[in-house]
Each structure stands twice: as structure tokens, then as C-alpha cells.
Amino acid sequence: MTIKSNQWIICELKYLSIASSLLVISIFGDHLLSIKRTPVNSYVIALTDTLIHGMIASLSWLLVAVTKGQPIYENIILIESLLAFMTASAIDFDHVLEARSFDLKIVSQLSDRPFLHNTSLMLSISLSIIAIGLLRHNWLIHTYGWIFLTAIFTHHLRDAIRHGFWFYPFHTKPVPQWLYVLTLTSFPLICSLLMNIVAKEWLERHSINDNIKYQAMDLNLEEV
Numbered sequence: 001m002t003i004k005s006n007q008w009i010i011c012e013l014k015y016l017s018i019a020s021s022l023l024v025i026s027i028f029g030d031h032l033l034s035i036k037r038t039p040v041n042s043y044v045i046a047l048t049d050t051l052i053h054g055m056i057a058s059l060s061w062l063l064v065a066v067t068k069g070q071p072i073y074e075n076i077i078l079i080e081s082l083l084a085f086m087t088a089s090a091i092d093f094d095h096v097l098e099a100r101s102f103d104l105k106i107v108s109q110l111s112d113r114p115f116l117h118n119t120s121l122m123l124s125i126s127l128s129i130i131a132i133g134l135l136r137h138n139w140l141i142h143t144y145g146w147i148f149l150t151a152i153f154t155h156h157l158r159d160a161i162r163h164g165f166w167f168y169p170f171h172t173k174p175v176p177q178w179l180y181v182l183t184l185t186s187f188p189l190i191c192s193l194l195m196n197i198v199a200k201e202w203l204e205r206h207s208i209n210d211n212i213k214y215q216a217m218d219l220n221l222e223e224v
């Protein structure tokens with residue numbers, strides 16, 4: 001067996017083990033939301049639910065790194081994964097902002113979904129960050145754009161099991177469980193593929209000077 005095929009098997013095993021953790025956390029999260037809420041447990045459930053959004057985004061970003069062949073224990077990948085966690089967890093703060101209260105009774109009575117749950121708006125912001133990173137030749141901003149996309153997509157996808165997606169002004173039907181699992185586990189592969197296509201296209205279209213700039217930032221095409 002060649003070294004390359006060994007690496008491929010290790011990569012597949014890593015992907016399978018992280019994807020399995022992702023599914024276990026998702027199932028636990030679903031179970032959590034079916035628990036009857038009382039004034040005592042409602043804050044714990046809301047906080048745990050928000051943390052589950054974070055964990056799913058963070059594991060999804062690790063899967064993106066695995067697909068790109070990056071070592072997931074490197075500091076930079078762990079920081080990126082933490083950023084995905086914080087971004088996905090922060091999205092639910094819009095409920096509090098729109099209700100102007102931390103009282104869960106008031107928060108749960110909002111007539112519309114809050115603005116950070118508008119998928120078309122958040123996708124536009126993600127694509128803008130990715131584009132700004134490219135235009136300013138700033139690979140940190142560019143990478144954050146993909147992290148932001150992973151965080152919002154995994155968060156909105158999980159919410160869509162109950163509420164569907166909100167593509168302003170339209171709402172879709174709730175996403176069936178099988179489609180949720182399929183999309184959640186394949187999204188990192190698609191994200192990684194898109195990242196490589198964008199990076200290759202960008203570097204091919206630009207002069208060698210741009211290549212030098214990227215290399216000066218200690219980032220090459222393998223890492224994009």
C-alpha cells in the first residue's frame with residue numbers, strides 16, 4: 001500500500017469520526033428541544049441549544065480542514081474552529097436584540113424571525129466577506145468569510161428542521177431529517193471544494209506578484 005493511499009484512508013477515518021460526533025451532537029440537540037420547558041429549565045435548554053449550534057459549526061470547520069488535508073491539531077485550525085463556534089453561537093443573540101429583553105417569555109413571543117436568521121441576508125454577508133478578502137488580498141478576511149459561511153449555514157440548516165429556511169420574503173417548508181443529515185455531513189466537502197476552486201481561479205487570474213504576496217503571508221495554495 002502506498003503512502004498516498006495510507007494518507008487517504010487516515011483522512012477518511014478522521015472525516016468519519018468527526019462526522020459521527022457531529023451527528024451524535026445533532027441528535028442530542030434534537031432531543032433537547034423536545035423536552036418540555038419550565039421556568040426552571042428553559043434558560044439551561046436555550047443556552048445548551050446555542051452551544052450545540054456552536055459545536056456543530058466548529059466540528060464542520062474541522063471537517064473542512066480534514067478534507068483539505070490540514071492537521072486539525074494545529075493552533076491555526078483550532079482558532080478557526082473556535083471562531084466558527086463563536087459565530088454560530090452568536091447568531092441566536094438576535095432574538096434578545098429584537099425582543100430587547102433577556103426574558104425568554106418575551107423572546108419566545110416574537111412575531112417574526114429575527115434578522116440574523118434571514119438566510120439570504122447572511123449568505124450575502126458571507127459572500128461579501130469572501131470577496132473583500134480576495135479584493136484586498138487579505139487571506140485572513142477571506143478565510144473568515146468561509147468560516148462565517150460555515151457557521152451561518154450549519155446554524156440555519158439546524159433551525160430549518162423546525163422552521164424551514166427564510167429566504168426573504170419567502171419561507172421554505174421544514175427540512176426533513178434525512179436531508180438535514182445528508183446536507184450537514186456533505187457541506188464541509190462542498191465548502192472545501194469551492195474554496196479550492198475560488199483560490200485556484202484567483203491565483204491563475206493574477207500576476208506572479210499576487211502569488212508572492214500570498215506566499216509572504218506564509219499561505220500557499222495547499223492551505224487555501
Ligand SMILES: [Zn+2]
Pocket residue numbers: 091092117155159
Ligand atoms: Zn437560531
